[in-house]
Amino acid sequence: MxxxxxxxxxxxxxxxxxxxxxxxxPPLTTLTSRLIHYTAVASRIIIAASIILILATKWCLWSTKEGWNHLPAWLSQSLPGQGAKFVAENAMAMYLVPVSMAVLWLCARRGYTExxxxxxxxxxxxxxxxxxxxxxxxxxxxxxxxxxxxxxxxxxxxxxxxxxxxxxxxxxxxxxxxxxxxxxxxxxxxxxxxxxxxxxxxxxxx
Structure with a gap:
């Protein structure tokens, strides 16, 4: 190989x-290469944060009927919070958890060796x-x-x-x-x- x-x-x-x-x-010697690199890093962070929010929301909804109130009001009432609540309410845990773990693992992978x-x-x-x-x-x-x-x-x-x-x-x-x-x-x-x-x-x- x-x-x-x-x-x-x-x-x-x-x-x-x-x-x-x-x-x-690839060396980050040009503006385009830097833009692509930092955009990819930012995308990973956003995706990982969204997955964690969905899992936290699912846990709160599962642990108690009023579990949604366990999250800060500013977060639960925000657009990302409402989106996470929608996904958590409609996705079955048996599918949501393994898929979320797989996505988090992909986000955590470095993608290159140094x-x-x-x-x-x-x-x-x-x-x-x-x-x-x-x-x-x-x-x-x-x-x-x-x-x-x-x-x-x-x-x-x-x-x-x-x-x-x-x-x-x-x-x-x-x-x-x-x-x-x-x-x-x-x-x-x-x-x-x-x-x-x-x-x-x-x-x-x-």
Whole structure:
């Protein structure tokens, strides 16, 4: 299976610090791309809030005959509140709940994968892989500079194809640490990261 289309962003705030980020999200470099991205985020928030309001209304109506009064008056009397009440009154819970959970799950999904390599020459290396949803935290690992023995590009078979990957040899560990393990970006990106990482870690001080 080929690598998903991804792009590389490099940030070098100081001569001894550099960050490489590989992402499947298109770069937000134009006004149109920013508008599409933030519109999609806003739509997810609105849809998720609407689903939560409908479920809360359904719970109030189910728990007591006067349950609708449990919600704030300004909310229950608003247009979204009235719409949520209409849906809650007419939708059966056995269908409403699973459909709502599925929609909330889709809204919470990130929709893209992002992995990064942060290099601090005097401290070490931190690898980060974004979580699949906005509700969970990213997976990170920090490797002290004193534990780093080497950084290299290697190749391996994945299925019926050869894939390249960037690996860190850590002192005292039998297995190498694979950088960008989820995306496995193409060789052209790996070469840029490899050169930049070695330059930042091993470049002699001026």
């Amino acid at each position: 080929p690598s998903p289309p991804c792009n590389l962003r490099i940030n070098r705030p100081t001569p001894t610090t550099v960050s490489f980020t590989v992402s499947t999200r 992995e990064s390599l942060l290099i601090l020459r005097t401290l070490g290396i931190q690898t980060t892989t974004s979580s699949p949803t906005y509700l969970s935290t990213a997976t990170t690992r920090f490797i002290p500079t004193t534990s780093i023995q080497d950084i290299f590009i290697h190749e391996a078979f994945k299925g019926f194809e050869v894939r390249f990957y960037l690996a860190i040899v850590v002192e005292g560990e039998q297995d190498v640490v694979v950088v960008f393990p989820t995306l496995l970006p193409p060789l052209s990106i790996l070469e840029q990261v490899w050169r930049g990482a070695r330059s930042c870690l091993y470049e002699p001080k001026a």
